[in-house]
Amino acid sequence: MILIIYIFLLGLIIGSFLNVVVYRLPEKESIIKPGSHCPQCNTKLKAIDLIPVVSFVINGGKCRYCGASISWQYPFVELLTAFFFLGAYLKFGLSVELFIILLLLSALIVISFIDYQYMIIPNVITYSGIIIGLLSAIFFDYISIFSSLLGIVIPALILLVIALIFKGGMGMGDVKLASMLGAFLGTTYTLAGIFIGSLLGSIIGLSLMVLGVLDRKDRIPFGPFICFGAVIMIFFGEFLINWYVSLFL
Ligand SMILES: [Zn+2]
Known part of the structure; x- marks a missing residue:
């Protein structure tokens, strides 16, 4: 207590x-x-x-x-x-895992509030995050090195393709953020987190447009939504994935 x-x-x-x-x-x-x-x-x-x-x-x-x-x-x-x-x-x-998760959560808070205010995600955080995530996978066994490496590459590649097709919505900062999340959480959790974040971002973005607070040209920072989705996956990941899988059984 x-x-x-x-x-x-x-x-x-x-x-x-x-x-x-x-x-x-x-x-x-x-x-x-x-x-x-x-x-x-x-x-x-x-x-x-x-x-x-x-x-x-x-x-x-x-x-x-x-x-x-x-x-x-x-x-x-x-x-x-x-x-x-x-x-x-x-x-x-x-546990060691607690310590690693506390580091990640702290980084996500900093990224969200900086992106919200300045529309940038500092490289110094995402780059060190990728390295710390990978090192944690190498030295501790909460995630395999292979999952961490795939996590660094795959979600970022998917976001990169989306960023190149739909210019303007997402930036390179978001792509690096996806890499960092993947280093800590692996591919599945990262993609699920990005999906949850995009869903929430779209709902909030569309509501603000309907209410006339934003118009089509305004940019909404995407980073805080990705971070929010990642936090949901950190706390409720197993539950959400079991529930999702059960829909198909
Ligand atoms: Zn004063």
Whole structure:
């Protein structure tokens, strides 16, 4: 029971670090230095201002020094990370697999929020993800090396073909993201995740067009949807695949 609380707190702390990565990586700022500061008034933030979620709530979502509003994204990312960490612990227990999945989930959160804001997926994350996924397959036995290698190649090739046929929808960032997911999850889970993400993306995209929020020319970042599908497969993959197979038996 006490471990559950620790994992949740760890998720909040890692989530607060992921916020820094989301905020600084696209601006090419250092992730370590300088310390956190208010983007509005540049005041250096003290430890008490940096407690995940708590500081945000106590200060009413505003900077304590200049009163500028702080984005809801900060506590949201912290809570999302904490709940993902908790869910992964409940599913995988204390294991090597848990550690690998926590790394992957953290990468997916960073990719989603950067793609959502900047419409890019940083190569530094996808490339290192492909290498870490493959290395994990080599050193630990949660997935075979062969599945990991196929996972790196096949889903990315399929997305590449789609990207070349339907220009504009998907970018090379999405293709590399598919490679990274495949390195960790293998071909089947990755393709299923991409399918779930595309379905949800199409439903949301079409609804926003019908509601007049978006028009045909607006681009919607595809990365967050792929990441969402991958998270669904990480947590409910066996269940969904068994259910799908049972439809044909
Ligand atoms: Zn401020």
